[in-house]
Amino acid sequence: MKPSTLEQLCEMHTNLSSADIQIISEVASTLPMYADLLNAYMFIDCKMKENEQAIVVAEAFPRTPEAVYENSVVGKVVFETFEPGVYYCYRTGKKSIMHRALTQEGKMVEQSVVPIKNKQHQVIGALIMEAEVMASYSEKKQEPTHSFGQKAMSNLLANTMDEYPVISDLLMEIFLLTDAEDRLVYANPSGVRFIHEISQTEYIQNEPILKLLPFLDPILNQQEEVFVLELTLAQKSLEVKKVKLRNKKNELQGTLFIIQDLTELRTKEKELMMKSVVIKEIHHRVKNNLQTVASLLRLQMRKGFPLESKSHFEDTLNRIFSISSVYELILANDNADDDDVDLIELTRKIGSTMVINDLNQKVDLIIEPNGNKILTSSRKAVSIALIVNELVQNSIKHAFPGGISGEIHVDFFSSKDFVELHIQDNGVGMGEAGYSLGLEIVHNLVVNDLAGEFRYRLVERGTYAILTFPLSPEVVIYYEKTDSDR
Known part of the structure; x- marks a missing residue:
C-alpha cells in the first residue's frame, strides 16, 4: 500500500x-x-x-x-x-x-x-x-472598556488551575516570581531555560534568586517599587523590570522580574548604525567627487579654451553644482538616516551657486514657497535640482539680452494630489522653442524620473514654464495652505 x-x-x-x-x-x-x-x-x-x-x-x-x-x-x-x-x-x-x-x-x-x-x-x-x-x-454585543479578570489571574498565579497555562508560559519574555524572602517560587518556561543557562544549576525552585542570578542584586536592592534597568550579561543585552508585590496591608509578598532579551534588537541597531555611517560616508564621497570634477573644470577654464565653449563649461558646472547641492543638504541633516531634501532650500542653494555668463547682469531670483514645505527623497531631489537649474539657467542666458535687469520667479504650489513648480521670467520671451540639450534633459527627467508633465504657458511678456508631478511616499508636504495658491 x-x-x-x-x-x-x-x-x-x-x-x-x-x-x-x-x-x-x-x-x-x-x-x-x-x-x-x-x-x-x-x-x-x-x-x-x-x-x-x-x-x-x-x-x-x-x-x-x-x-x-x-x-x-x-x-x-x-x-x-x-x-x-x-x-x-x-x-x-x-x-x-x-x-x-x-x-x-x-x-x-x-x-x-x-x-x-x-x-x-x-x-x-x-x-x-x-x-x-x-x-x-x-457574537459579542458589548466589549468591556476596562481591565477585568484580576480574580482569575490570582487563581492562575496561585496554581489552582493546573490544567490551564499561566499567560506568561506562552510568552517569550522571562517571568520570575519570588516570595517575601526572595526565594524563586515561579518561573515560566523561558525563565527556566534562562536560569539553567546562566547558573548551570539543576534545582532552582525555592532557591534564593540572588544565588541563581547574582546580577539581579543591584536591581533587587533598589528602593523603588518599580524599577527598570538595561544591562549586558555574557554578551547578552537584557532589559530587567522589577515590580514589588504587596497585599492590601502593604506587606511585601514577593517580587516579579520580567526580563527581555534585547540582544538581537541591539545587534540590528548596531548594524543599522553602521549602515547609516556608511551611507553618510558615501554621500560625503559623492559630494567631494563632484567638487573635484567642478574644480577640474574651473582649472580648465582658467587655462583657456575657445570662446564658443565657455557657455558649455558653465552649463556643465551649474549641473554639477545642482547635484552637489542635494548632497550638501542631506549631510546637513542631524539624522544620518534622513536623506530627505527640502525643495525650497534646494532651489535657494542652486540660485546662490549658479554660474552665469555676465557677472554684471542684474537679475533677481525670487522664490515663493506659498506656505509649503516640500520634502522629497534624494533620488527625486537630484532630478528636480537639475530641472530647476536648466530652467533658471535658460532664463538667465536668454531672457535678458544686453545686460537688461529683470526677475525670475520660482513658485511652489500644491493640491491634494500634485505638486507644481512654476518658473517665470519677465524677459523678452523665448519665441519658438527649438532643440536644446537643456530642454531635452528637463523633458526626460520630468517624464521618466518624476512621472510628471512639463509645459509652457502662453504669457504676454517673458517665459512661463510649469512642472507638475504627483505626490507619492517620496514626496511629502508640510505646512500646506488650505487652498491652492492660484
Whole structure:
C-alpha cells in the first residue's frame, strides 16, 4: 500500500516510531468530523527531528463560505513565535485552551491545543483547534472598556488551575516570581531555560534568586517599587523590570522580574548604525567627487579654451553644482538616516551657486514657497535640482539680452494630489522653442524620473514654464495652505 502524506512527512521529518505514526493517523482520520462539528480548523503538528520546530502533518477545514485558510498548510513549519501553545503542549504535556495565535497566512485566531500521547504517555503530537478571532467577536454585543479578570489571574498565579497555562508560559519574555524572602517560587518556561543557562544549576525552585542570578542584586536592592534597568550579561543585552508585590496591608509578598532579551534588537541597531555611517560616508564621497570634477573644470577654464565653449563649461558646472547641492543638504541633516531634501532650500542653494555668463547682469531670483514645505527623497531631489537649474539657467542666458535687469520667479504650489513648480521670467520671451540639450534633459527627467508633465504657458511678456508631478511616499508636504495658491 502506498504511504499517505502524513506517513511520509512523519518518516521524513520526525523521530516517531511506526506505532506512534499509526496513533497520529488514527487521530487524523477523525479531523474532518470534528472540523464540521465544531465549525473550526483542525490540525496535527509533530516535532521535527532536525531542530526544535514543528511541522503540520494533517489538517481538516470546516465547510463554511468564509475561509481562514485559503491554502493547505500541510508540510509547513510552525514557529514558536506565532504558535507558542503548540510548544507549551510539547514541553509540559498539558493542554492549552483558547489563546491567541497567528496563522501561516497572518490571520489572528483563537487556538486550543491538546497533546496526543502514545502508550508510554509521551507527547508525540499536538492536536490543534482554531477559530478566527473576528468570528467570535461578532457574537459579542458589548466589549468591556476596562481591565477585568484580576480574580482569575490570582487563581492562575496561585496554581489552582493546573490544567490551564499561566499567560506568561506562552510568552517569550522571562517571568520570575519570588516570595517575601526572595526565594524563586515561579518561573515560566523561558525563565527556566534562562536560569539553567546562566547558573548551570539543576534545582532552582525555592532557591534564593540572588544565588541563581547574582546580577539581579543591584536591581533587587533598589528602593523603588518599580524599577527598570538595561544591562549586558555574557554578551547578552537584557532589559530587567522589577515590580514589588504587596497585599492590601502593604506587606511585601514577593517580587516579579520580567526580563527581555534585547540582544538581537541591539545587534540590528548596531548594524543599522553602521549602515547609516556608511551611507553618510558615501554621500560625503559623492559630494567631494563632484567638487573635484567642478574644480577640474574651473582649472580648465582658467587655462583657456575657445570662446564658443565657455557657455558649455558653465552649463556643465551649474549641473554639477545642482547635484552637489542635494548632497550638501542631506549631510546637513542631524539624522544620518534622513536623506530627505527640502525643495525650497534646494532651489535657494542652486540660485546662490549658479554660474552665469555676465557677472554684471542684474537679475533677481525670487522664490515663493506659498506656505509649503516640500520634502522629497534624494533620488527625486537630484532630478528636480537639475530641472530647476536648466530652467533658471535658460532664463538667465536668454531672457535678458544686453545686460537688461529683470526677475525670475520660482513658485511652489500644491493640491491634494500634485505638486507644481512654476518658473517665470519677465524677459523678452523665448519665441519658438527649438532643440536644446537643456530642454531635452528637463523633458526626460520630468517624464521618466518624476512621472510628471512639463509645459509652457502662453504669457504676454517673458517665459512661463510649469512642472507638475504627483505626490507619492517620496514626496511629502508640510505646512500646506488650505487652498491652492492660484
